[in-house]
Amino acid sequence: MCLGIPGRIVEISDPTRKLATIDVAGVRREVNVMCIEGDAPLDTLVGAWVLIHVGFAMSRIDEEEARATLDILAQMGEAEDEVAAMRASERMLGAER
Amino acid sequence: MKFSSEFRDPELARGVLTAIARTVAEIGATAERPVRIMEICGGHTHAIFRNGIDRLVPEGLEFIHGPGCPVCVLPMARVDEAVRIARLPGVVFTTFGDAMRVPGTLGSLNQAKAEGADIRMVYSPLDALELARRLPDREIVFFGLGFETTTPSTALTIRQARDEGVTNFTVFCNHIAVTPPLRVLLEDPHMLLDGFIGPGHVSMVIGTRPYAFIANEFGKPIVVAGFEPLDLLQSVLMVLRQIRDGRAEVENQYARVVPEAGNPVALAVCDEVYEPRRSFEWRGLGEIDRSGLRIREAYADFDAERRFEIGYGARSAADPDGCACGEVMTGRLKPFQCPQFGTGCTPRMPLGALMVSSEGACAACYQYGGQRRPEPVG
Numbered sequence: 478m479c480l481g482i483p484g485r486i487v488e489i490s491d492p493t494r495k496l497a498t499i500d501v502a503g504v505r506r507e508v509n510v511m512c513i514e515g516d517a518p519l520d521t522l523v524g525a526w527v528l529i530h531v532g533f534a535m536s537r538i539d540e541e542e543a544r545a546t547l548d549i550l551a552q553m554g555e556a557e558d559e560v561a562a563m564r565a566s567e568r569m570l571g572a573e574r
Numbered sequence: 575m576k577f578s579s580e581f582r583d584p585e586l587a588r589g590v591l592t593a594i595a596r597t598v599a600e601i602g603a604t605a606e607r608p609v610r611i612m613e614i615c616g617g618h619t620h621a622i623f624r625n626g627i628d629r630l631v632p633e634g635l636e637f638i639h640g641p642g643c644p645v646c647v648l649p650m651a652r653v654d655e656a657v658r659i660a661r662l663p664g665v666v667f668t669t670f671g672d673a674m675r676v677p678g679t680l681g682s683l684n685q686a687k688a689e690g691a692d693i694r695m696v697y698s699p700l701d702a703l704e705l706a707r708r709l710p711d712r713e714i715v716f717f718g719l720g721f722e723t724t725t726p727s728t729a730l731t732i733r734q735a736r737d738e739g740v741t742n743f744t745v746f747c748n749h750i751a752v753t754p755p756l757r758v759l760l761e762d763p764h765m766l767l768d769g770f771i772g773p774g775h776v777s778m779v780i781g782t783r784p785y786a787f788i789a790n791e792f793g794k795p796i797v798v799a800g801f802e803p804l805d806l807l808q809s810v811l812m813v814l815r816q817i818r819d820g821r822a823e824v825e826n827q828y829a830r831v832v833p834e835a836g837n838p839v840a841l842a843v844c845d846e847v848y849e850p851r852r853s854f855e856w857r858g859l860g861e862i863d864r865s866g867l868r869i870r871e872a873y874a875d876f877d878a879e880r881r882f883e884i885g886y887g888a889r890s891a892a893d894p895d896g897c898a899c900g901e902v903m904t905g906r907l908k909p910f911q912c913p914q915f916g917t918g919c920t921p922r923m924p925l926g927a928l929m930v931s932s933e934g935a936c937a938a939c940y941q942y943g944g945q946r947r948p949e950p951v952g
């Protein structure tokens with residue numbers, strides 16, 4: 478819960494709600510980007526690496542930092558856990574559509 | 575110890591370890607009179623055990639595992655309230671997976687689920703809000719848990735719910751702040767901490783200024799650290815050098831992610847949605863002034879404490895007999911010195927909360943056997 482996971486912004490999916498699609502270790506999910514928006518237009522975030530905590534991008538990081546962090550998380554088994562939690566949550570919601 | 579595989583740059587790591595050993599010697603610390611450094615964050619606790627850092631450093635340096643694992647400090651009474659809410663008719667109780675196994679006096683959320691309560695694990699509060707949109711006839715409650723890293727996400731979700739006029743979504747707020755328990759530890763006359771490793775991701779939100787009192791009022795060094803083993807080693811060295819030189823400062827080893835002023839958007843939304851509680855209970859530490867957050871009057875419609883008339887502190891619950899969580903949390907005992915460790919308390923069947931999350935000191939110690947056993951030389 479406390480360790481974030483790096484991901485890369487693929488597209489802005491809902492500008493009003495400040496949501497973006499992010500690729501996290503090969504899995505896509507919608508993430509809120511309000512905390513890293515800054516003054517530049519939202520579209521300029523596409524391609525950026527960010528640190529994601531429970532569905533919110535909390536910090537922009539550079540690619541090297543992202544890869545190093547992913548490696549550490551993978552070693553600790555935390556990356557798998559995060560991705561599994563994302564998938565389980567999505568399945569749970571899918572059942573209620 | 576598989577030394578080289580643990581570190582990205584083994585040569586650099588070796589160099590830092592040598593410098594650590596030299597500095598510990600310069601300080602004059604020994605196994606009998608060690609220098610004690612507290613890593614505040616549960617993620618760091620996990621990393622220290624995972625990488626065997628506690629066994630790579632010299633005998634004269636001891637790690638004390640701090641209160642920075644939100645699941646570990648969640649008091650029994652609040653787990654009980656969560657179970658009570660989850661059992662109410664019409665409620666769907668949503669939570670991070672970590673919290674499912676935390677024991678309360680009424681059992682855990684896992685047990686309540688097995689007994690028929692509608693409890694669902696979510697990855698994000700956004701998913702709980704989405705569930706509320708999809709199930710308009712049910713009451714969706716989100717178990718708001720965690721330090722300043724997750725506090726803004728719950729606040730932003732509450733604001734989103736208000737903006738959309740969602741009426742079946744509430745938060746059972748248990749968010750806590752990382753610095754108040756540090757003050758309590760520092761004021762304890764029995765506490766012998768010499769310095770701190772500050773949490774990386776919490777600091778990304780709050781910045782480095784909230785730690786100033788540690789240096790200014792208590793004269794102890796603190797270094798905000800990243801999560802790579804090398805980050806940790808470098809931060810330990812920075813703390814040791816401050817101790818050796820008689821300095822007490824807030825230093826930032828993780829400046830590549832942690833800005834001094836934190837994240838202004840996150841801080842502003844937290845201030846808008848929450849206010850500090852007069853006090854909040856921490857498992858093993860007791861009530862701590864202004865350490866917890868509650869939802870402000872302006873967002874009362876999204877407050878599960880108000881909606882279900884629970885409030886705070888109406889019912890108390892004592893920790894189970896024979897558990898030493900409090901002593902471990904304050905550094906008086908090592909995890910393996912608790913009489914329940916590995917027998918009455920295991921990650922599969924946790925008695926105390928420190929055994930639940932992989933960030934808990936007891937769980938990390940159990941998983942990696944990171945206790946300093948006297949090893950024969952040669």
Ligand code: SF4
Pocket residue numbers: 896897898899900902909912913914915916919920925926927928929936
């Ligand atoms: S072993 Fe279990 S009961 Fe003992 S301190 Fe750790 S979590 Fe608490």
